Every structure is written in structure tokens, then in C-alpha cells.
Amino acid sequence: xxxxxxxxxxxxxxxxxxxxxxxxxxxxxxxxxxxxxxxxxxxxxxxxxxxxxxxxxxxxxxxxxxxxxxxxxxxxxxxxxxxxxxxxxxxxxxxxxxxxxxxxxxxxxxxx
Numbered sequence: 001x002x003x004x005x006x007x008x009x010x011x012x013x014x015x016x017x018x019x020x021x022x023x024x025x026x027x028x029x030x031x032x033x034x035x036x037x038x039x040x041x042x043x044x045x046x047x048x049x050x051x052x053x054x055x056x057x058x059x060x061x062x063x064x065x066x067x068x069x070x071x072x073x074x075x076x077x078x079x080x081x082x083x084x085x086x087x088x089x090x091x092x093x094x095x096x097x098x099x100x101x102x103x104x105x106x107x108x109x110x111x112x
Contacts, residue, residue, distance in 0.1 A: 002052060005107060009049030009065065016042025025085045028078040044068050052111065062111040069105050076101060 016023050020038050027034040048068060051061035079085045080094040 001107075002058075002111060005065075005111075006049045006052040009045045009052070011049075013042045013045030013047075013049060016045070022087075025087060026075045026079040028074055041068065041072060059112050062108045065108040066105045066112075069101050069108070073101055 016038050020035065023038040023041075024034050027037050031037060044064070045068065048061045048064045051057040051064070076094075076097055079087070079089075080091075080098060083091065084094060
């Protein structure tokens with residue numbers, strides 16, 4: 001399960017650079033420098049995903065994942081309130097994503 005989580009974050013981080021427009025849509029408009037937010041969160045996901053592998057950095061990386069998930073939670077709320085923020089995502093999926101963030105936090109917590 002750890003490997004799956006690490007690969008998930010590395011892949012998600014890479015996607016911030018491959019498809020930045022996708023992530024730019026969900027950055028709340030009141031936040032400055034949306035591209036910097038997208039790219040820096042992508043870097044954070046990649047770095048944290050890699051740091052989940054070594055036992056020496058695993059706990060710190062897991063705490064970092066939890067903090068990252070907290071930091072990006074406003075984007076999930078914005079996407080829900082903006083009815084997808086221009087994306088064709090069903091409202092039920094957007095609603096499900098909100099509590100899913102806490103499941104992901106718990107998953108990371110298992111490795112702290």
C-alpha cells in the first residue's frame with residue numbers, strides 16, 4: 001500500500017507539469033500566482049512521494065502529505081462550490097472528493 005501511495009503522489013505531481021491547465025482551473029481565483037501554486041504543489045507531491053520510500057524519511061514525508069492535503073483542500077472546496085470550475089465532473093463526484101481528502105490523510109497518517 002505504501003508503494004501505491006508513493007506512486008500516486010509522484011504521478012499526480014508529474015501531471016501538474018504535463019497538464020497544468022487542468023489544475024489551474026481549480027485554484028481559487030482569489031489566490032495570487034496560480035501557476036506558481038500549481039507547479040509548487042506538483043513539486044511537493046513528487047518530492048513527498050519519493051521521500052515516502054526510504055524508511056528514514058517516510059514519517060516526515062507522510063506528515064508532509066497530510067499538510068499538503070490540508071493546503072490543497074480549499075481548491076477542492078472551490079471546485080465543488082464552482083460546480084466543477086469549468087470541468088465536466090458530476091456533482092456527486094465532487095462531493096465525494098471532499099471526504100476522500102480525509103481518507104487520504106488517514107492513509108498517510110498510517111506511515112507517520
